[in-house]
Amino acid sequence: MDFSADHFAFFSLPRTFRLDAPALDRKYREVQAQVHPDKFAHAGEADRRLSLQWATRANEAYQTLKKPLSRAQYLLQLAGHDVGADNNTAMPADFLMAQMEWREAVAEARAAGEHHELEHLHHRLKTDMAGRYEELAVLFDDAHDPEAAADRVRRLMFLEKLLHEIDDAIAALEE
Amino acid sequence: MALLQIAEPGESSAPHQHKLAVGIDLGTTNSLVATVRSGLAVVLADELGRSLLPSVVRYTADGAHQVGYEAQAQQSVDPRNTIVSVKRFMGRGLGDIAHRESMPYDFIGGEDAPGMVRLRTAGGVKSPVEISADILRALRERAEAALGGQLVGAVITVPAYFDDAQRQATKDAARLAGLSVLRLLNEPTAAAIAYGLDNAAEGVYAVYDLGGGTFDISILNLSKGVFEVLATGGDSALGGDDFDQRIFCWILEAARLRPLSAEDARLLLTRAREAKEYLTFHGVAPITARLGSGELVDLQLTTEIFTEITQTLVAKTIQPVKKALRDAGLQPQDVKGVVMVGGATRMPQIQRAVGEFFKQDPLNNLDPDKVVALGAATQANLLAGNRAAGDDWLLLDVIPLSLGLETMGGLVEKIIPRNSTIPAARAQEFTTFRDGQTAMAVHVVQGERELVSDCRSLARFELRGIPPMVAGAARIRVTFQVDADGLLAVSAREQTSGVEANVTVKPSYGLSDDEIAGMLKDSLEHTRDDAMRRALKEAQVEAQRLIEAVRSALKSDGELLDADELARVEAAIARLQTTALGENRRHITLAMDDLEAETKDFAARRMDKSIRRALAGRKVDELNQIGSQGEQK
Numbered sequence A: 001m002d003f004s005a006d007h008f009a010f011f012s013l014p015r016t017f018r019l020d021a022p023a024l025d026r027k028y029r030e031v032q033a034q035v036h037p038d039k040f041a042h043a044g045e046a047d048r049r050l051s052l053q054w055a056t057r058a059n060e061a062y063q064t065l066k067k068p069l070s071r072a073q074y075l076l077q078l079a080g081h082d083v084g085a086d087n088n089t090a091m092p093a094d095f096l097m098a099q100m101e102w103r104e105a106v107a108e109a110r111a112a113g114e115h116h117e118l119e120h121l122h123h124r125l126k127t128d129m130a131g132r133y134e135e136l137a138v139l140f141d142d143a144h145d146p147e148a149a150a151d152r153v154r155r156l157m158f159l160e161k162l163l164h165e166i167d168d169a170i171a172a173l174e175e
Numbered sequence B: 001m002a003l004l005q006i007a008e009p010g011e012s013s014a015p016h017q018h019k020l021a022v023g024i025d026l027g028t029t030n031s032l033v034a035t036v037r038s039g040l041a042v043v044l045a046d047e048l049g050r051s052l053l054p055s056v057v058r059y060t061a062d063g064a065h066q067v068g069y070e071a072q073a074q075q076s077v078d079p080r081n082t083i084v085s086v087k088r089f090m091g092r093g094l095g096d097i098a099h100r101e102s103m104p105y106d107f108i109g110g111e112d113a114p115g116m117v118r119l120r121t122a123g124g125v126k127s128p129v130e131i132s133a134d135i136l137r138a139l140r141e142r143a144e145a146a147l148g149g150q151l152v153g154a155v156i157t158v159p160a161y162f163d164d165a166q167r168q169a170t171k172d173a174a175r176l177a178g179l180s181v182l183r184l185l186n187e188p189t190a191a192a193i194a195y196g197l198d199n200a201a202e203g204v205y206a207v208y209d210l211g212g213g214t215f216d217i218s219i220l221n222l223s224k225g226v227f228e229v230l231a232t233g234g235d236s237a238l239g240g241d242d243f244d245q246r247i248f249c250w251i252l253e254a255a256r257l258r259p260l261s262a263e264d265a266r267l268l269l270t271r272a273r274e275a276k277e278y279l280t281f282h283g284v285a286p287i288t289a290r291l292g293s294g295e296l297v298d299l300q301l302t303t304e305i306f307t308e309i310t311q312t313l314v315a316k317t318i319q320p321v322k323k324a325l326r327d328a329g330l331q332p333q334d335v336k337g338v339v340m341v342g343g344a345t346r347m348p349q350i351q352r353a354v355g356e357f358f359k360q361d362p363l364n365n366l367d368p369d370k371v372v373a374l375g376a377a378t379q380a381n382l383l384a385g386n387r388a389a390g391d392d393w394l395l396l397d398v399i400p401l402s403l404g405l406e407t408m409g410g411l412v413e414k415i416i417p418r419n420s421t422i423p424a425a426r427a428q429e430f431t432t433f434r435d436g437q438t439a440m441a442v443h444v445v446q447g448e449r450e451l452v453s454d455c456r457s458l459a460r461f462e463l464r465g466i467p468p469m470v471a472g473a474a475r476i477r478v479t480f481q482v483d484a485d486g487l488l489a490v491s492a493r494e495q496t497s498g499v500e501a502n503v504t505v506k507p508s509y510g511l512s513d514d515e516i517a518g519m520l521k522d523s524l525e526h527t528r529d530d531a532m533r534r535a536l537k538e539a540q541v542e543a544q545r546l547i548e549a550v551r552s553a554l555k556s557d558g559e560l561l562d563a564d565e566l567a568r569v570e571a572a573i574a575r576l577q578t579t580a581l582g583e584n585r586r587h588i589t590l591a592m593d594d595l596e597a598e599t600k601d602f603a604a605r606r607m608d609k610s611i612r613r614a615l616a617g618r619k620v621d622e623l624n625q626i627g628s629q630g631e632q633k
Helices: A021-035 A045-066 A068-078 A093-111 A115-142 A146-174 B128-147 B164-176 B187-199 B240-254 B262-278 B303-309 B311-327 B348-358 B371-383 B513-526 B528-560 B563-581 B585-598 B600-615 B620-629
Strands: B021-026 B030-037 B040-043 B056-059 B065-067 B082-084 B119-121 B124-126 B153-158 B181-186 B203-210 B215-223 B226-235 B284-290 B296-302 B337-341 B394-396 B403-407 B411-416 B424-430 B439-446 B456-464 B476-482 B488-494 B500-507
Touching: A021 A045, A021 B394, A021 B600, A045 A068, A045 B424, A045 B600, A068 A115, A068 A146, A093 A115, A093 A146, A115 A146, A146 B311, B021 B128, B021 B187, B021 B371, B030 B128, B030 B371, B040 B371, B056 B128, B065 B128, B124 B128, B128 B164, B128 B513, B153 B164, B153 B187, B153 B371, B164 B181, B164 B456, B164 B513, B181 B187, B181 B371, B187 B203, B187 B215, B187 B226, B187 B337, B187 B371, B203 B311, B203 B348, B215 B311, B226 B311, B240 B262, B240 B296, B240 B303, B240 B311, B262 B284, B262 B296, B296 B303, B303 B311, B303 B348, B311 B348, B337 B348, B337 B371, B411 B424, B411 B476, B439 B476, B439 B488, B456 B476, B456 B488, B528 B563, B528 B585, B528 B600, B563 B585, B563 B600, B585 B600
Parallel strands: B021 B153, B153 B181, B203 B337, B226 B394
Antiparallel strands: B021 B030, B030 B040, B056 B065, B056 B082, B119 B124, B203 B215, B215 B226, B284 B296, B403 B411, B403 B439, B424 B476, B439 B456, B456 B500, B476 B488, B488 B500
């Protein structure tokens, strides 16, 4: 077993965006069942240290692959495409305009304390994002077009951030 | 104390030798110790048959101390030297402690005294770590008397919402008490283990744990021998004590009392707690007390008033519940059952609020005072290696609060987000900003807010020994590792030269290694001979544990070693075996290091093999068969 293998190879999963989620869950649990520190609590120090490293490695791999955005970013990284978090701001005008509208709607609902409106925005955004992830699957796995995928991933990074802001606004209203 | 069973070289010791391990619930109000006996988790009682040990310690001028009921009996007489609810002080600064003006203690320093609080008592200055250690020591002695042998280790529970400083303080206390900590286990998780195994529960469960001084909510998914914590939340300074405090304030107002003496304050707080407990089964609680001045307090507290004055406290527990559910991506209706834990959940208004929120009756079929200790004992039994593989379970827990770094302008950059499954690690690269810079400071904070000043300062790490280079040329990779106890460790390496930077930790609210060493030395000096014997015994137990671990590894994976390597490992075992019979602790430690060194590669190969097997998609029970038949390389 190569400690530095990529996350897909680590779980012997194909390097694709479409994911057999139950298989990932199963493999992750099977690996943890072997390496988790709880299995080595009574073992010697060398075993305990190794167990900590492997269990950490398994958690990192699992977390990266489980969520679609981090999985997509990871695939791009493996393909040598840097999605550069902040330095790539060349977004089309219509996308940026839509972003501003979303943000205004969130700010308004937040200021007015409209809990339901925020929940509604959350739901709408989730639906919108689900469609975009479908598109991403086609670009990665069918069209094999990482260039276009990188562009969609940058947009999704904006949207995930927006989703966080909506959730934070809901949390703030509850406090 | 026939614990050491030395087998002949080459012959493995009995595989089913039961190792003595306990679970300890170190509570705000009461503490308990439990163990697994004949496959059943039981709470160990004292010689009078009492399961609970009140978490109360009294220090007297002759340097002695009392713990538990004995100390509790003196709290109104000697409130200044009788420390209750010390858990609320663990890993906390003086400025953090609510209601300290109504506490009878002699705190050292002012509002912004640095570091963890300290109390001046008749028995000297005490840190909360030392006071907790005295409670843990009493429990350890109780367990060793009941089980007739030295413990191999203990699982100690902590509130899930405890931050790094509070966890570290708990672990330090255990060390001072002479306990080997197998794991710090989150209290709601311990309860989930006890409940889940007892009821063969499957699905999403919430554990609502309101203790004496802390509140936790954990959302778990239970499935096929896996306990997976999805999210956790809480308030590490909210508990039954706060309900007492509300009643206490109500008494002061209703009886128009002037500022009280420490004795009167303690007396009324005790009456307040009694009234709270009485209201669980009655509609009205009488409160009567004769104060030091001779003045008589005689009041009636009704359920209605009690509910009204504690309404905000109840609401304060629902907020983290909502947040934890949202973090888990779930709705209240997704939760299959709500397990109630902690004595404070007996209050009817709590039961009602939780029932209304989840739209179902909470589960109260476990003793809320004991379930955490029982779960901890069950886990301790597993961790000590008393269960066969395949007959075990996997526990995946999370950190409750995000870990972050201070960046420019007092802002926080999150490095490991809350609810990350542990163990977790994240590396971050830094560079120097001055030519020839050889040191750098890293400030680690814990919390969810954007400003450093709104988060909890954990520690300042100083990296030294960076090779001098021009500004911006050094690339220092700092690795933050959170272990399975939820504790953070930091290491650093300069990437271009490969030089390991030296990391010095200055905990903000903890004890430094030197302070711990000092306390350890003090406690050893009190009972020097005893401590020496104990240390020797511990080393012998450790040595035996290591030999057993290596033997069982050789049995299942011996084929991973060639004849030469095998001979060297066997020789190291034999050397340790002989040394462990002697009386020289240092020699035992050296022989253990020697065996560890000889088996380092072996351990790596075994880990490798077990992961390969796991990924081949085979089930654990199949693996055991393969393991015993020997697998091809």
